[in-house]
Amino acid sequence: MALSTAFTKLLGVGHPIALAPMGGSAGGALAAAVSRGGGLGLLGGGNGDREWLARELAIVAEGTAKPWGVGFLSWAIDVGAVERVLVHNPRAVMLSFGDPRPFAGRIRDAGVALVVQVTDLEEARQAVDVGADVIVAQGTESGGHGARRGRSTLPFVPVVVDLVAPVPVLAAGGIADGRGVAAALALGAAGALVGTRFQATAESLVDASTIKAIIEGRGVDTERNSVLDIARGSRWPSKYTARTLGHPYLDQWRGREAELAADPQAKRAYQDAVERGDLPPLPVWAGEAVDLITDLPSAADLVATLAAQAEDVLARAGRY
Template sequence: MGLRSALTDMFGIEHPIVLAPMGGVAGGRLAAAVAEGGGLGMIGGGRGNADWLRRECALAASGTEKPWGIGLLSWAINQDILAAAIAWRPAAIMLSFGDPAPFAPSIHDAAIPLVVQVTSMAEARRALDVGADVVVAQGTEAGGHGGGRSTLPFVPAVVDVAGAVPVLAAGGIADGRGLAAALVLGAAGAVIGTRFEATTEALLDADEATAILAAGASDTILGRVADVAADAGWPAVYPARTLRNAFTETWQNREDELGDDDEALSEFRAGVDRADMDYVPVWAGEAVDLITELHGASALVGRISAEALDALDSVPREHH
């Protein structure tokens, strides 16, 4: 018996698992592999680079006939980028980080399910106001950019205000026990990112994958160093969780100073260009402790779902 939920019913998928649309990591091959495994694959469309999006969507479309979607950054896109995404007729479009209101009507008009990722209760209410079909409650344990709430208390709080709208849990989930916990909290499934970075289909260099396999939660850091150094334009309200490296250790909590230091900024760019791991930002969440092996993404989806079933079945129940 599989794990059925409002998520699996909505998208006709086998397992209540969604690939986090990680920018620069979740390309078409990874999205297709997750879809083939019975989850909902998501391409990390980010700011919507047209050539990149076209290439990766083509890979997904040729790699699977099962549902896959596209994730975009609300603060960074425009209507033209959204129109290009809609033209692929994805199974879902996820908007994250910023106000979804300017873009929700176009997605609704296209009859594409709108998924909105939120990091606060105010954002959750905004997502519901604009008609989100699914809300993703992302905790601060997540890799990459996020907010300031912990997953465990945040998810049920969003579930309570969402009513009939399905809520997904994100942040710190890397195995079936995390998925089981999400379901017990009232979520209809989980959005999983860092675990899928350590797969053969992820757009990650071998050194980055090796770093994730070797890391523990204490090796991650939440801050804005990488964004300031890359002049990425990210809103300051959304810091990013990455693996610690020499550059973050030097500049953490000194971001204002870093932004004015041309020599340090040049040093960062040169280090990233030569793929020096003392400089390269590797997005990774606190569940990185649980990731010790590289897997194929398709098989991983079923494995996580099976682990969740086992975890739920193993909970002792007192009989009266």
């Protein structure tokens, strides 16, 4: 059976699976491959860097004739970044982590689907108010950035589904195989937004050492923290922390974030260690489902595998 949902019908995609628009990972080749596979590929537009977007938008536009989109960090962009993307006719634009109101109207006026990621119920209500066509409910199991005081995916998703109905919801956080996709649908979501699993694919922009760390990683080794954002001089709002695999600087400064923030020499030491190659240039963003990642497929094949697994799980569950 094909898994047809409100999300697949709205976006015109074959499977209820979307690529999380991960900065540094979800480039044009990965987004295009996910879309070719029948999911919705979302380019990781991050802070709207003009040069990066110009390069990767060309790659995704040339790489697929199927629907694709772009994701941005709401706190880090301006309207110009959105305008530059809209001229490429994406099917969707996703806004995460911050106020979507300065950009929502322009996206909807362009006839582009507005996807808003939320980490709490206040954000979910705001997403409805700005006219989101799809809402992503992100649980704390997710890799990368999320709410400091969020809720786990299992209880959070159905609460959001009930709150925002009839707007379709995608579940995010801790989903790395077809069982997770099936679980999202069972919770009332119209699909799943998948991140860490797609980092370990042939088209991902991450380097070989990061892929190796993900394949060998364990969920118990992940931790949500702000230490690495502080050390890197990142401007992420304090509301959001990041789930990563272990890191030497995290071990050194865990629980001493205020001290680290006030110590310019410690932050300089971090940058010096990165420049010497003693530390990786970026943390390894990874969610709690990282244990389930054991191979390096093409992203298009992975979409098909996730969909087939989900169909099988739901068919077997229907026999109980």
